[in-house]
Amino acid sequence: MTVQPPPYFDLSQENHFDETMAGPAAALWQQRQEGMFQGVNNINIGWVSFTGNNPDRAIIVVNGRVESYWKYQELFYDLVRQGYDVFSLDHRGQGISDRLAEDTELGHVGHFDDYVSDLDTFIESVVKPKGYQQLFMLGHSMGGTITSLYLARHPDTIDRAVLSAPMHGINISKWMRPIASPLARVMEQLQRQPSYAPGQVPYYPKPFNNNPLTQSKVRYQWFRDLYEHKPELKIGGPSARWVWQGLAAAKSCLSEAGNITTPLLLLQASEDTIIDNAAQQQFHQAMQQANRDCQFKxxxxxxxxxLFEADTFRTPALASTLEHFRKAEIPNA
Known part of the structure; x- marks a missing residue:
């Protein structure tokens, strides 16, 4: 007899957040498997998995800049309860993976494509050997950039994917857009070692009021507390090199969109002030022009x-994600 997963609406809710995180989510977290693999240039990349829930289907969560899989414990709990095995990794230069600069709070990367290569190594060496019939991918923000490029270059690996507020462009003032990348390149050349881009600083916990990330105070406070209790996770602003590498990668997403054959769902946050929402629309149009399957919500x-918003926004985002994945699922025997 097959046990059916809970319905979509049975997701973690803010009014029981503390009890969930201290109870069943914490119990699941204690059952995690963790490991390391060597990415590009032998950088140690950390990963986590929750297996034994479904031998046929798994979701790979690709997180954003400054994040760690430690931050996604509530999401992992929700996805496992919906009947999936779950995998995630910490990108080079952040989380528990090796840092790339002397200043451990600097968000730095040598080449943005290294993120994509690391993800490929993770899938090939850690995920695929499990023998799943179907693989799904959920990429957020910078993780959406990495996911987009991975799908364009590895078209036959992932069955369906969701992009959550993907970084297909960075929200930069109109007058700065033409000069942002060349300015970052010049700044990098003037720096003796990797350092912050103009206006960027090391990590500091921004107050909840007027923060650009989420309207959920309980979720916001939880991940800020996490970074205080586990300070090695802290990452501040990006380096000058990361800025121009990130801008170039976002442009590559637009130019390579037509190579993606995986059915996509792109989730846009209407009040996003970090990502350029117009660039997401350009990505969607590029996929449509290539007759690719890209739903836009x-x-x-x-x-x-x-994925950390108030329930009013998080619940429909996750419900749409799960519905998108379910469309491809193989019925249980």
């Missing part, structure tokens, strides 16, 4: 962190 009123 706007979460009205939501800020950037759709």
């Amino acid at each position: 706007v979460i009205t009123g939501a800020r950037h962190e759709l």
